[in-house]
Amino acid sequence: MSTEPDDDGLSWGGEKDPTHVESTVADEARQEAPDVAEPGTSSALLVTYGVFGGIFLLYVVGWIIAIQSIPAGSPGALAAVMDRVAEFLAFLSPVLWFFGVLMLTPKSRARTRILWLVLGVLILAPWPFILGY
Amino acid sequence: MTENSSPEPRSPIDDALDADAIASRSGRLGWLSATVAAVFGLLFAFYLYEAISQAIALSQYVSGQNKLLDKLGHGLLSYPWIVIVIYLLLPFVTYGFAFVLGRRRTFIVRIGLFVMALAALSAGSLTLGSIASAATRIT
Numbered sequence: 457m458s459t460e461p462d463d464d465g466l467s468w469g470g471e472k473d474p475t476h477v478e479s480t481v482a483d484e485a486r487q488e489a490p491d492v493a494e495p496g497t498s499s500a501l502l503v504t505y506g507v508f509g510g511i512f513l514l515y516v517v518g519w520i521i522a523i524q525s526i527p528a529g530s531p532g533a534l535a536a537v538m539d540r541v542a543e544f545l546a547f548l549s550p551v552l553w554f555f556g557v558l559m560l561t562p563k564s565r566a567r568t569r570i571l572w573l574v575l576g577v578l579i580l581a582p583w584p585f586i587l588g589y
Numbered sequence: 590m591t592e593n594s595s596p597e598p599r600s601p602i603d604d605a606l607d608a609d610a611i612a613s614r615s616g617r618l619g620w621l622s623a624t625v626a627a628v629f630g631l632l633f634a635f636y637l638y639e640a641i642s643q644a645i646a647l648s649q650y651v652s653g654q655n656k657l658l659d660k661l662g663h664g665l666l667s668y669p670w671i672v673i674v675i676y677l678l679l680p681f682v683t684y685g686f687a688f689v690l691g692r693r694r695t696f697i698v699r700i701g702l703f704v705m706a707l708a709a710l711s712a713g714s715l716t717l718g719s720i721a722s723a724a725t726r727i728t
């Protein structure tokens with residue numbers, strides 16, 4: 457590899473091209489590259505989010521089944537309307553939580569997001585269905 | 590590409606949203622956010638009312654059943670205190686979380702947080718109500 461400008465005519469000219477595999481410039485470019493999420497990491501994260509999405513979808517089904525067996529609450533027209541609203545929100549809660557966490561924490565670290573999703577998995581589980589009440 | 594030099598007409602809603610965003614950034618509560626917080630507060634209060642109603646109804650049911658069970662010489666039912674206390678505290682906790690997490694956020698995000706909290710409260714209330722009923726069921 458030539459270093460003198462006079463010898464440029466004898467080289468292939470790839471030393472300064474970062475896309476050239478054997479170029480020293482390419483090594484430097486790789487070392488100076490900012491910290492970007494590796495493709496492997498983001499794929500794993502996507503799979504993790506997919507797993508959480510699947511769990512929350514199952515929860516929706518669980519809530520729909522659970523709501524069928526939950527007795528009516530307080531008497532009265534307003535109470536009846538609020539009961540329907542509560543049931544509707546209860547079976548939508550896993551979906552709202554999942555998309556809410558993903559949309560409201562765009563700048564958070566992946567660990568923070570996953571912790572929020574785990575919290576949702578614990579508190580939004582259709583316990584009446586799981587426990588058989 | 591040519592640009593239109595005249596600014597787009599602003600609606601009162603845009604002005605209200607801007608005023609609310611400025612208030613939010615300085616840690617205060619704009620009137621729009623305050624209205625939303627109050628409306629959601631009423632909804633959360635209804636869940637508290639439901640929890641109090643169920644706690645009283647369950648108490649009357651348990652005492653009535655216990656009188657009967659005592660006469661028959663069976664074991665008495667115990668009042669599910671822990672479940673009822675959590676049931677009563679849940680509206681305050683969920684509203685508090687939504688309110689605190691929504692500080693310095695935009696108006697839309699605040700509404701989103703309140704809806705999420707209300708949905709979590711609905712799921713939690715149904716769960717705790719079911720557990721309380723099941724715990725006092727005579728088997």
